[in-house]
Amino acid sequence: MASSADVQRGLQDVVALESRLCFIDGKLGRLIYQGYDIRDLAERSTFEEVAYLLWYGKLPTGPELSDLTSRLGALRTLPPALAEMIDRFPADANPMDVLRCAVSALGLYEPAETQPGPHAISGALRLTATMPSILGQFHRRRKGLPPLKPRPDLSHAAYLIYALLDRVPTGPETRAMDVDLILHADHELNASTFAARVTASTLSDLYSAVTSAVGALKGPLHGGAAERVVDLLQVIRTPDRAAEVVHSKLVRHERIMGFGHRVYKVEDPRATILREWSRRLGEAKGDLHYYELLRKLEEVVHREKGLYPNVDLYSGSVYALFGIPTDLFTPIFAVSRVTGWTAHVLEEYEDLRLIRPMAKYVGTVDLPYVPIGQRT
Amino acid sequence: MASSADVQRGLQDVVALESRLCFIDGKLGRLIYQGYDIRDLAERSTFEEVAYLLWYGKLPTGPELSDLTSRLGALRTLPPALAEMIDRFPADANPMDVLRCAVSALGLYEPAETQPGPHAISGALRLTATMPSILGQFHRRRKGLPPLKPRPDLSHAAYLIYALLDRVPTGPETRAMDVDLILHADHELNASTFAARVTASTLSDLYSAVTSAVGALKGPLHGGAAERVVDLLQVIRTPDRAAEVVHSKLVRHERIMGFGHRVYKVEDPRATILREWSRRLGEAKGDLHYYELLRKLEEVVHREKGLYPNVDLYSGSVYALFGIPTDLFTPIFAVSRVTGWTAHVLEEYEDLRLIRPMAKYVGTVDLPYVPIGQRT
Numbered sequence: 001m002a003s004s005a006d007v008q009r010g011l012q013d014v015v016a017l018e019s020r021l022c023f024i025d026g027k028l029g030r031l032i033y034q035g036y037d038i039r040d041l042a043e044r045s046t047f048e049e050v051a052y053l054l055w056y057g058k059l060p061t062g063p064e065l066s067d068l069t070s071r072l073g074a075l076r077t078l079p080p081a082l083a084e085m086i087d088r089f090p091a092d093a094n095p096m097d098v099l100r101c102a103v104s105a106l107g108l109y110e111p112a113e114t115q116p117g118p119h120a121i122s123g124a125l126r127l128t129a130t131m132p133s134i135l136g137q138f139h140r141r142r143k144g145l146p147p148l149k150p151r152p153d154l155s156h157a158a159y160l161i162y163a164l165l166d167r168v169p170t171g172p173e174t175r176a177m178d179v180d181l182i183l184h185a186d187h188e189l190n191a192s193t194f195a196a197r198v199t200a201s202t203l204s205d206l207y208s209a210v211t212s213a214v215g216a217l218k219g220p221l222h223g224g225a226a227e228r229v230v231d232l233l234q235v236i237r238t239p240d241r242a243a244e245v246v247h248s249k250l251v252r253h254e255r256i257m258g259f260g261h262r263v264y265k266v267e268d269p270r271a272t273i274l275r276e277w278s279r280r281l282g283e284a285k286g287d288l289h290y291y292e293l294l295r296k297l298e299e300v301v302h303r304e305k306g307l308y309p310n311v312d313l314y315s316g317s318v319y320a321l322f323g324i325p326t327d328l329f330t331p332i333f334a335v336s337r338v339t340g341w342t343a344h345v346l347e348e349y350e351d352l353r354l355i356r357p358m359a360k361y362v363g364t365v366d367l368p369y370v371p372i373g374q375r376t
Numbered sequence: 377m378a379s380s381a382d383v384q385r386g387l388q389d390v391v392a393l394e395s396r397l398c399f400i401d402g403k404l405g406r407l408i409y410q411g412y413d414i415r416d417l418a419e420r421s422t423f424e425e426v427a428y429l430l431w432y433g434k435l436p437t438g439p440e441l442s443d444l445t446s447r448l449g450a451l452r453t454l455p456p457a458l459a460e461m462i463d464r465f466p467a468d469a470n471p472m473d474v475l476r477c478a479v480s481a482l483g484l485y486e487p488a489e490t491q492p493g494p495h496a497i498s499g500a501l502r503l504t505a506t507m508p509s510i511l512g513q514f515h516r517r518r519k520g521l522p523p524l525k526p527r528p529d530l531s532h533a534a535y536l537i538y539a540l541l542d543r544v545p546t547g548p549e550t551r552a553m554d555v556d557l558i559l560h561a562d563h564e565l566n567a568s569t570f571a572a573r574v575t576a577s578t579l580s581d582l583y584s585a586v587t588s589a590v591g592a593l594k595g596p597l598h599g600g601a602a603e604r605v606v607d608l609l610q611v612i613r614t615p616d617r618a619a620e621v622v623h624s625k626l627v628r629h630e631r632i633m634g635f636g637h638r639v640y641k642v643e644d645p646r647a648t649i650l651r652e653w654s655r656r657l658g659e660a661k662g663d664l665h666y667y668e669l670l671r672k673l674e675e676v677v678h679r680e681k682g683l684y685p686n687v688d689l690y691s692g693s694v695y696a697l698f699g700i701p702t703d704l705f706t707p708i709f710a711v712s713r714v715t716g717w718t719a720h721v722l723e724e725y726e727d728l729r730l731i732r733p734m735a736k737y738v739g740t741v742d743l744p745y746v747p748i749g750q751r752t
Contacts, residue, residue: 007391010577011733014390015383020739035743044745061751081464088457093484100584101484104477104591108469114595189735195574195588201386202567202595208476212571212588215480219490219578221730262732354597356638357387359565363396367411369420375437 007360012262016355017197021054021343022188029266033186034058042273047156047181047336048072051128054186054343055121068125073152075129076159078137079109083147086134091142095135095331096218102134103127103214107207114205116349123206124342131335132156135328136163157181160335164324173322176281180318183270183311184333186340188263192216192223196341200348201355209348213341214334220257223330225312226319228257230290230326232297233317239296246300258313259301267308274314281321290317383736388638392731393573397430397719398564405642409562410434418649423532423557423712424448427504430562430719431497444501449528451505452535455485459513459523467518471511471707472594478510479503479590483583490581492725499582500718507711508532511704512539533557536711540700549698552657556694559646559687560709562716564639568592568599572717576724577731585724589717590710596633599706601688602695604633606666606702608673609693615672622676634689635677643684650690657697666693 008014023032031038034053041050045059052060052068060068078086082105089098106127113120137147151162157178161169169177187193195216200209217223236245249256261268275294282288294317301307319329384390399408407414410429417426421435428436428444436444454462458481465474482503489496513523527538533554537545545553563569572589576582593599612621625632637644651670658664670693677683695705 007394009393010729010731011387011390011392014387014392014733015736016387016390016733017385017735018383018738019735020737022735023737023739023741032737032739032741035740036745037742040745044747049748059746059751060748062748065748081466085461085464088461090457090484094488097480097483097488097583100587101477101480104473104480104587107473108466108477112470112473188737189733191574191578191730191732194731194733195571198567198571198574199588199592199595202592202598203600204591204593204595204598207473208591208594211476211480212575212591215580215584215588216575216578217580218584219575219580221728222578222580224579262730263734352597353386354567354638355386355570356567357390357392357565357570358639359393359395359398360391361396361399361408361564362394363399363408364411365399365408366413369412369416370435371420372425372436372438372441375435 011357016189016194017353018351019188019344019347020057021340021347022186024188024263026263026265029264029269031187031269038183038269039273042179042182045182047178047185050182050185051339054339055124055346069155070152071125072129072156073154075126076133076150076152078130078133079106082106082109083137086137087141089138089141094218095138095327096214096223098138099131099134099331099334100211100214100218103207104211106130107205107211110207112205112207114203114349116346120206120346120349124339124346127206127210127342128156128338131338132160132163135331135335139164139328140166160332161322164328165322172281172284176277176318179273179277180315181336183273184315184336186337186343190222191219192337193341193344197344197348198355200345201353203352206342206345209345210338210341213337217330217334217337223333225257226316226333227326227329229313230316230320230329232257233290233293236293236297239292242293242296243300246297246304250304256301256305259305259307259309261310264308264310268310270311271309271313274311274318275309278314278317281318285321287321290320387733392565392570393729394727395564395720395723396433397716397723398562400564400639402639402641405640405645407563407645414559414645415649418555418558421558423554423561426558426561427715430715431500431722445531446528447501448505448532449530451502452509452526452528454506454509454513455482458482458485462510462513463517465514465517470594471514471703472590472599474514475507475510475707475710476587476590476594479583480587482506483581483587486583488581488583490579490725492722496582496722496725500715500722503582503586503718504532504714507714508536508539511707511711515540515704516542536708537698540704541698548657548660552653552694555649555653556691557712559649560691560712562713562719566598567595568713569717569720573720573724574731576721577729579728582718582721585721586714586717589713593706593710593713599709601633602692602709603702603705605689606692606696606705608633609666609669612669612673615668618669618672619676622673622680626680632677632681635681635683635685637686640684640686644686646687647685647689650687650694651685654690654693657694661697663697666696
């Protein structure tokens with residue numbers, strides 16, 4: 001039997017598989033998707049190009065990108081039975097529960113892919129294209145509004161904002177959301193991606209795997225962090241109160257979301273980029289309230305705990321500037337990460353190996369079976 | 377960066393966590409649930425007692441068992457909105473997709489538990505109680521029949537048969553199914569249970585975790601094996617053709633389902649017990665066709681490959697003797713394993729640690745970003 005020292009709690013530092021999708025250099029604070037530095041991609045690329053890169057392993061040519069973009073646009077309409085189902089979900093449901101149900105139900109109406117190749121990529125496109133439609137329809141439904149007709153002409157980032165807010169965003173707004181989506185597209189074996197790969201490793205289908213991922217992303221220790229950051233900002237209210245609020249949390253041994261990362265030992269490069277976009281979008285909208293609170297919060301947390309910001313610190317401030325309600329922050333994370341989830345599932349199908357670790361048994365053995373009448 | 381030798385493919389032999397739920401002694405061929413040998417439990421206990429054992433860590437007294445049994449019975453009625461949803465699912469849907477959707481949707485109507493304790497156990501009871509109702513309703517719906525009213529008076533095993541076949545089973549039938557459910561209730565960190573724990577490790581809720589597990593169980597490398605065994609028996613047809621069919625599969629390097637196990641190096645103790653029940657049920661029904669085919673198949677596979685049967689070899693023959701269609705075999709596995717899934721999720725909440733391994737990056741780095749017009 002394994003000794004206590006052999007238990008790899010949380011699988012921290014365990015290398016579970018080989019992947020060519022994503023490289024996190026935790027010491028140098030670099031993030032690479034399929035060979036390309038996230039800083040180049042965030043500066044020069046679009047979300048659609050990054051999605052292509054993750055699925056096909058190379059950046060698209062002009063015609064390849066046009067093809068992908070028009071396919072994504074055409075796939076935004078939900079199966080009618082799924083649209084009806086969403087209208088019947090309780091109006092007060094958690095949007096992540098809605099997304100999990102809708103992704104699972106999409107699998108009832110699409111072929112169950114379990115092989116790498118063009119059919120599975122079609123499934124990945126379908127999942128990516130429909131997520132903004134699902135969230136938009138549910139968000140409108142809970143406000144008593146009818147569904148919008150999908151807009152195949154908009155980019156993924158612009159369509160997401162359109163689906164949620166019923167307005168076509170400005171150029172700078174679209175670009176801010178586009179960069180946010182690029183930064184969230186993949187992050188190696190984070191818990192939701194790993195849940196997708198564990199599911200796919202049994203040769204279960206793409207929709208089952210992505211459903212598992214949505215369920216895992218829902219947890220506050222994973223996708224829920226950006227939402228909690230904004231909750232915290234609403235408690236802090238003014239920069240001069242940041243130190244006091246942080247202290248009171250530290251005294252109670254509460255975790256401060258948006259800081260630290262199991263892999264990055266320096267600043268998360270995504271935080272560096274999003275900080276800049278939070279400022280730019282704030283300036284464009286004439287509202288730097290959240291940005292200034294976050295700068296102060298960073299300063300206090302670094303001084304008190306030596307922690308660096310992670311991607312979640314600034315993303316909530318971007319969504320909040322659009323007026324998007326906090327319970328949609330984690331679903332927006334999914335709208336981007338679904339590209340990484342599906343790319344990982346495709347990779348799992350190419351190099352399949354059932355993921356099945358062991359547990360160290362810490363219970364008793366050889367208990368004598370006592371008949372029910374004699375038990376106490 | 378990790379060397380190739382450091383990659384723990386499939387996490388084989390990696391000890392991911394400590395658990396007091398289940399101990400598999402792969403060398404001696406023993407299986408223990410919370411201290412009790414599976415042979416004692418299969419011989420002397422009921423599925424309800426085993427469910428109690430997994431959730432509460434001890435076998436119930438008489439009053440505790442009565443309480444659990446009546447709670448399970450009372451929880452069999454589906455939320456009306458969920459029952460309506462199931463009636464709208466496509467009649468030709470895969471029942472595992474239906475179960476995944478229904479479990480996910482149940483989470484819309486129940487509190488989202490993320491703490492160990494009585495509320496989460498209530499969620500575990502709700503999930504366990506409703507699974508036969510979900511499957512029964514869908515199976516009847518695809519035959520054009522209206523839902524049955526739940527029967528709170530029946531045991532879990534009897535209710536499962538009732539829900540699927542619209543008849544109250546005989547005593548020996550009920551006991552055969554009861555033993556089958558006991559044997560499938562838990563099995564340490566199999567892929568579906570691990571998917572549930574990965575999901576729960578983000579502090580996501582019980583319904584999300586069980587939804588992940590259903591998705592993982594769907595894969596033919598996991599839950600789908602019993603179904604494939606019966607498919608193979610239909611190819612073999614008569615015992616004298618077993619050797620020929622096995623040879624032709626081995627020549628094509630095809631896997632023969634129902635044999636071998638990553639953990640057991642000897643015969644899976646569940647196979648030993650189920651072999652006996654397959655014979656007993658076959659004798660009671662005057663139909664030993666599958667039993668005799670399986671005995672012959674065992675003999676051939678052991679001679680040719682040195683492999684021992686696992687739990688999946690005989691379970692399909694038990695379900696087939698009831699006249700249950702093969703696409704319901706994996707869902708029946710879920711009807712039992714949901715007790716183990718939920719017990720593991722409760723344990724995860726008690727000793728929470730985000731499950732997040734690493735990947736070895738085998739892609740390129742530092743690719744120069746080429747503008748789209750210059751790509752080939």
